[in-house]
Amino acid sequence: MKKTLGIFLVFIFICIITSMLSNVFLRPGNIENLIMRIGLYGIMAIGVSFVIITGGIDLSLGSMVCLTGCGLPWLLVRAGWSPVASLAALFLIVLALGLTHGLMITKWRLQPFIVTLCGLLIYRGVMRGIAADQSLGFGNQYDQLRWLATGKVPLIQVAVVVAVGLIGWLLMILRKSRKLDVTLALILGGLALCLVFAFACPQFPLPMPFVLLLIIAFLASLFLRHSVWGQHLLALGNNEEAARYSGIRTHRLIIAAYVICALLAGLAGVLFSMDVNSSQPSDFGNFYELYAIAAAVLGGCSLRGGQGAVLGVLIGTALMQVLRNMIVLVFPAHQNMEFAVIGLVILLGVIGDEIFKRAFAKKIS
């Protein structure tokens, strides 16, 4: 929780700095674009955080994004399949790939790094072969389908749904105990945010991917914090043997984590492709796995496993995207140094976290 708060403060700090240095940052168009990207990258980051919690890693995300992002226009436009059949086929493929990763890692005890590194190479290679390395797009068709990525929802509608949900949760908690704790503070904070935004800009167009992210984050959080399986997942991430001795079906859960990760990456790929309407197999989704992993780690997931919270991952994603936005807006001449800046910030974040942890440990002792 403290980690999440820390990263949140860094996020706010970067937002303030950027808005001071650039008068474009707070323009509705830019914010909308930023939220869109947070939605897309957030979906991937939540997926990979499940895998990271098991103590594993998934490097094949970017190539999965390529597979579905290029596969969708290829199936629709080149092969002439219907949207339903195309989407069903693509999700079945990524599901099978996630399942294969999980099975190889649990049953054959292969290392996640190697398995998914091979995935990274194979899936992109296959897609490039299928598409003969040509750029793919939807042309001006399939606007209804593309609404999933390009559509907008007025903020007031989302705010009302979220607020109703939060109030319901609040009532549930208050019925049980009246203690003021972190959860309660979070709920109240969320409610306040809903209220402020609903009055300040009720018609602000929220991009669909962000709405999807909210839904996915809600489900993921429910799974992780409030389901038996989520607790089992955290337990096995901390100590797989102890979890197995406790009667937990560890292999199934690990496989499930890889499947969830693959499905969310596949979804993100489809949305990316619908959004940009032009996907080039050789670079579509390149390095996205690293964005996702970095966001998860910034958000408090430990690569040793057993640690992680959805809220932190969301904030981590947002931080990464604001950083990228800042570089474009504030240092347009140095855009090609984006990776260097992001790498540096993540490094500083991890070092700062370590320093903070040690200072805290000293204070205790």
Next chain:
Amino acid sequence: MMQPVLAVKQIHKSFPGVHALKGVDASLMHGEVLALLGENGAGKSTLMKILAGLQGADSGDIFLEGKKVALGSAAAAISHGIALIHQELNLAENLDAAANVFLGREPVTLGFVNRRAMHERAQVLLDRLGFGLPSSTQVADLSPGKKQLVEIAKALATNARILIMDEPTSSLTQSETDLLFEVIGGLRKDGVSVIYISHRLHEIKRIADRVTVLRDGENAGELTNEQITHEAMVRLMVGREMSDHYQHRSGDIGEEVFSVNGLRTLRHPREALSFSLHRGEIVGLAGLVGAGRTELMAAISGVDRNAGGEMRVNGKVYRPRTPRDGITEGIALIPEDRKDHGLVLDFSVGDNLTLPSLVDQSRMSLFRNAKKEAELTSAQTQLLQIKASHPGQQARLLSGGNQQKIVIGKWLAKNPSLLLLDEPTRGIDVGAKREIYQLMESLATAGKCVFFASSDLEEILGIADRVIVMHEGRIAGELSRDELSEQAIMNLATGMEAVHH
């Protein structure tokens, strides 16, 4: 009077919330084996860490050969000739013995490691211990006892005059322990002094010249050679007589709940094991380390697959493939290695206690029920008298005895009918041991079957109704309560006598 090689005076050390050492005094003579004794939390390990330079004392003085010294770091302690041999051995398994002995201090010629000199010098040290262990042996291939010797050689390579040994025999067999004691005897003749920490009182009786006992961070007393008796040590450790250490109950033994017929474990697939266990019975499983007790427990609980044979629970055929299958049949394993297999150390006390029964406590077998979990946690914490500052405290921070109670508590919540306990009291203090014995007895009285493996003959003699003895993977014999004696068990365990019932 002779000058002590090491003396500590009025050592104080505080941690947040704990005053770990409250003015402890101790001294160590040339060529003396001093046993440092105390329950967990008495301050032994803190004192040891201070002597090894791993922690600084808040106040107090340390004298070496009468001269006051500051042991500010591990390097400083080593340069003063103090070497700590950890409970968990710190050897690089992938290297050979010589490389381990000189790890970080390799003899160098022109900037390169001089392997020949390293092996020659390591061999001299190993030979000094007197076991013809070739310096080129891979450490991974060595038994725990031989690894201990490499550790000692490593300490001698630093010209250590004071060896601190923390639970050195906890993973050794009887013969390896004998070997270690011979080595310690030899070192003592050479003028090396040893501070020996162990929970095994009979070993201390054998090896120690003098015993210093700590209790709650203070000196509880000292025993010189002829005063060292079991009762005296226990009295000083707990501060009271422990005549009720074991109180044998006379319970009724009921019908058979579990039987194995020709079971073969993966480790010893050629040995077929057969026996049965009954309701209300405490059965001990004795044998030397490596006799196959842990493997047998693992096969029964489903942690390991088996290599054939038949098991029955209440007459019904039982074929476990995973621990989950065992749990479903009411079989719970309290594993030997509580840190790696029993607990999720980073989880809280509560989260550990509820882990196996989360689904039972949940709504619709899916959503966690915080209220029920909290109730279960407080019920188990009380039942087992787990001493944690609050249920959210990390399991890692508790003492060994309290950790073991969590492992037992998490299984009692599942209400098993057969409890398998593998070395349930290893490395825990006398007070917690007694609580665990009482618990095992009350479980048996309540009609459960308790099957426990132990290397501690004393506890087997103390609480078992019946003892099964294993030797090299097979069942060497069974002893009823009337036949029980230390001698009878050792005869079977060492394969001197094979009784078949």
